[in-house]
Amino acid sequence: MEITRDLKNxxxxxxxxxxxxVKKICRRFNYEEGELINILHAVQSQFGYLPAEIQExxxxxxxxxxxxxxxxxxxxxxxxxxxxxxxxxxxxxxxACYVRGAENILNEIKxxxxxxxxxxxxxxxxxxxxxxxxxxxxxxxxxxVGEKVYGRVAQADVxxxxxxxxxxxxxxxxxx
Amino acid sequence: MAESYHLLKRxxxxxxxxxxxxxxxxxxxxxxxxxxxNELISxxxxxxGGAGFPTxxxxxxxAEAKSAEKYVICNADEGEPGTFKDREILSRVPYKVxxxxxxxxxxxxxxxxxxxxRGEYHSLKEALxxxxxxxxxxxxxxxxxxxxEVFMGSxxxxxxxxxxxxxxxxxxxxxxxxxxxxxTIKGYMDKPTVINNVETLAHTFxxxxxxxxxxxxxxxxxxxxxxLFSVSGDTPKPGIYELELGMSLQDFVNEFGDGDTKAVQVGxxxxxxxxxxxxxxxxxxxxxxLTGISLPTGGSMMIYNSSRSxxxxxxxxxxxxxEESCGQCTPCRVGCQQLLIGIKAVKRGERPAQxxxxxxxxSETMQITAKCGLGQSVANSFASIVENFREEMIY
Numbered sequence: 415m416e417i418t419r420d421l422k423n424x425x426x427x428x429x430x431x432x433x434x435x436v437k438k439i440c441r442r443f444n445y446e447e448g449e450l451i452n453i454l455h456a457v458q459s460q461f462g463y464l465p466a467e468i469q470e471x472x473x474x475x476x477x478x479x480x481x482x483x484x485x486x487x488x489x490x491x492x493x494x495x496x497x498x499x500x501x502x503x504x505x506x507x508x509x510a511c512y513v514r515g516a517e518n519i520l521n522e523i524k525x526x527x528x529x530x531x532x533x534x535x536x537x538x539x540x541x542x543x544x545x546x547x548x549x550x551x552x553x554x555x556x557x558x559v560g561e562k563v564y565g566r567v568a569q570a571d572v573x574x575x576x577x578x579x580x581x582x583x584x585x586x587x588x589x590x
Numbered sequence: 591m592a593e594s595y596h597l598l599k600r601x602x603x604x605x606x607x608x609x610x611x612x613x614x615x616x617x618x619x620x621x622x623x624x625x626x627x628n629e630l631i632s633x634x635x636x637x638x639g640g641a642g643f644p645t646x647x648x649x650x651x652x653a654e655a656k657s658a659e660k661y662v663i664c665n666a667d668e669g670e671p672g673t674f675k676d677r678e679i680l681s682r683v684p685y686k687v688x689x690x691x692x693x694x695x696x697x698x699x700x701x702x703x704x705x706x707x708r709g710e711y712h713s714l715k716e717a718l719x720x721x722x723x724x725x726x727x728x729x730x731x732x733x734x735x736x737x738x739e740v741f742m743g744s745x746x747x748x749x750x751x752x753x754x755x756x757x758x759x760x761x762x763x764x765x766x767x768x769x770x771x772x773x774t775i776k777g778y779m780d781k782p783t784v785i786n787n788v789e790t791l792a793h794t795f796x797x798x799x800x801x802x803x804x805x806x807x808x809x810x811x812x813x814x815x816x817x818l819f820s821v822s823g824d825t826p827k828p829g830i831y832e833l834e835l836g837m838s839l840q841d842f843v844n845e846f847g848d849g850d851t852k853a854v855q856v857g858x859x860x861x862x863x864x865x866x867x868x869x870x871x872x873x874x875x876x877x878x879x880l881t882g883i884s885l886p887t888g889g890s891m892m893i894y895n896s897s898r899s900x901x902x903x904x905x906x907x908x909x910x911x912x913e914e915s916c917g918q919c920t921p922c923r924v925g926c927q928q929l930l931i932g933i934k935a936v937k938r939g940e941r942p943a944q945x946x947x948x949x950x951x952x953s954e955t956m957q958i959t960a961k962c963g964l965g966q967s968v969a970n971s972f973a974s975i976v977e978n979f980r981e982e983m984i985y
Contacts, residue, residue: 450761451744489763489916490744492709508671509859510822512906513898546747546910548710549674551822551892552829561713 426465435460436468440475447478450486454493463497491546499534499541501579503527504558508547511555515569519555520544522572539580598841599834601808601816603796604679604686604789611685611795615692616732618798623653623697630794633802634814639665639750639787640857640888641963642876645794648784651774653698655782660700662691663759663778663785666707667743667750670858671910672890675818675830676788680707680714683792688725690791692736693798694784703738704778706755709745747914751962752777752785754916765918766962789818789889810836813875817889823855824848824895835876840869842891850895853978858890859907860967863900865978900979901937907971908933915964922965925956929972933983943984946976 428436439456443449453472458464464487473480487493505511505520520542524530527540534541550556553565557575564575608614618626630646637643652660664687668676679687691703707715722738729736741759743749749758753767756778777783793815797805805815813835822828825846833842843851853865856874862885864872873884894903908930917923932949935941953969960966976983 446761448761451758452761455742455744485763486761490709490746492745507906509855509903509906509910510672510892513823513892513894513903545710545745546913547669547671547673549668549677549708551672551674551820551890554822554828 426467428467428471432461432468433471436471437475440472445476447476450476450478450483451490454483454487458493463494465495496532497534497538497541498543500539501559502541502543504543504545506546506548506550506554506556506558507544508551508554510547510551514554516555518569519557519567519572522569523557523576526572526576540576598837598845599808601832601834603800603816604792604818604832605682607683608686608795608799610799611689612728614795614799615689615728615734618689618693619696619732619734626693626697626798627653629802630797633797633805634812635790635793635797635805636813636876637787638789638793638817638889640670640860640886642886645786645790648774648786649694649697652782652784655698655775657782659779659781660695660698661778661781661783662695662698662700662703663755663783664691664703664705664788664791665750665752665755665785666705666711666788667755668708668711668788669747669750670860670888670890671907672822672855672858672892673820673888674822675820675889677711677714678830679788679792679818680705680711680718684718684721685725686795687788687791688722688738689798690786690794691738692725692729692734693794694786694791695736696734698782698784700784701735701737703736704759705738705740706749706759707740707742709743712742715740715742746916747910748916748962748964751964754962755785756783763916765916766964768961787888808834810834810873810875813884817874817887819887819889819891821846821891821893823891823893824851824898825893835874837874838870839864839872839874842874843869843893846891847893848895850897851893852896852898853894853900855890855892855894855903855971856885857887857970858892859910859971860963861885861887861890862970863903863974863978868978900975900982901933904933904972904975904983905930907975908968911964911968919959919961919965921956921959922961922968925952925960925965926968928952929968933976936983943980946980946983950976 443453469483470480473483507516527535555567557564557567627646627650635645666676746764748754749764751766754764758764773783773785809815816832817835819831853863855863875884876886912926912930915922915926936945953972957966957969
């Protein structure tokens with residue numbers, strides 16, 4: 415792992431490799447301020463999230479303020495400062511999904527995984543977030559696991575979907 | 591008067607698979623810019639994102655702007671709840687959009703096009719870029735200097751607003767700019783920019799191929815042509831339908847409702863809720879209709895049957911707006927929060943029913959004072975729901 419998290423102090427330690435990787439990405443975009451969003455996407459796809467330390471590093475590389483980087487990170491919902499689970503679950507809370515019972519599905523997931531929105535299960539397998547309309551209203555209610563879309567999900571399907579991922583995951587404790 | 595409204599008529603232009611985009615492109619760019627602009631203006635095509643600005647005029651103003659650098663941007667940040675038409679266009683007929691962008695670029699004197707693709711549509715990117723490289727190859731062949739880049743959005747509804755979209759493209763927070771200056775004069779990178787919705791661009795392809803008259807003959811006065819509608823909610827047949835503009839909402843509901851339709855939200859969260867008693871008098875088109883109320887729409891048609899609580903619907907919209915307000919201007923940032931807190935307080939009985947009138951006033955203030963379309967249009971859904979379903983807000 416290239417980032418070590420110190421949960422007690424909410425600090426992360428960036429390894430040499432991690433620092434080099436971030437620097438490399440900044441260089442790839444010519445240190446251009448206008449490329450900040452693309453840089454953040456590229457960095458997040460490497461590390462899974464954007465902790466404050468990484469934002470500071472990017473700000474330094476691009477010679478812009480940390481506030482500017484933080485402002486962009488917090489503005490767009492695709493950027494996250496918390497690590498996501500191996501299987502990020504997102505539920506569409508757009509109106510079409512909402513009126514077709516997305517809230518019940520959300521509550522069912524919360525109950526099954528015992529986490530709240532924006533949290534990750536202790537084993538790091540699942541994280542839960544709600545999205546605003548994924549543009550699949552014809553399939554409402556819609557649930558996504560990573561990039562995979564599940565349409566017309568019923569409350570009863572939730573357990574099945576989750577257990578599929580648990581079974582398919584070699585690192586899950588029950589398989590060890 | 592006679593043609594001010596008509597029955598629901600289906601059409602099939604947008605998704606018709608035309609295999610001759612290369613011919614259309616070659617032919618169209620040989621015409622004079624003035625000729626093409628005149629044709630677009632006479633077709634009376636208006637922006638299909640919902641605002642309805644005449645497309646021909648937009649291209650004309652940008653063409654006349656003096657600048658060595660200009661841009662053509664396709665707004666594919668389709669974020670209005672209940673809209674999913676652009677996604678279909680970009681996956682099924684992307685070359686139509688690209689052809690239109692190239693023609694536009696050629697007219698206004700631009701060499702660069704950008705497609706701002708909604709972050710949630712990441713899965714479309716690969717195929718789209720493949721089509722683009724084929725397209726660029728052809729452009730090179732006919733000596734047309736034009737390239738297209740796909741820029742991924744990062745999950746912010748407000749970025750569908752054109753000036754917020756420019757900010758986002760430039761790497762900033764997607765906070766709308768003041769207008770004027772309009773994008774036609776000062777857009778992306780402060781250069782003259784044509785920014786069109788995906789569907790608008792696809793319609794121009796139809797006009798290039800079949801001529802303005804064909805397009806103009808569809809629809810009704812002030813609302814010419816066809817429009818894609820994303821139908822969802824309580825309907826036995828959700829999906830995307832291309833319909834002529836100007837139909838009455840009653841005909842729409844007869845066709846798509848489940849027999850128990852209570853209300854239809856036209857135009858997504860920023861649109862209007864129409865209750866059953868007003869279906870007959872409401873037509874779907876742009877402003878300026880001769881009879882009845884005419885509602886412009888980005889194409890989202892959400893159908894609610896009698897099992898739905900309108901309080902929950904409004905609650906969902908307001909939560910959406912509170913979440914998506916960029917926070918830049920006070921009327922929108924604070925207004926969205928207060929409206930949401932307010933309706934909840936009334937529902938719980940902590941505030942008297944009359945408090946709703948105060949909230950209506952607040953939404954009116956937002957309409958007048960908010961900086962951009964987001965804050966201004968909160969009042970649309972808020973007032974239309976509270977006024978038509980007041981009892982559901984209280985009890």
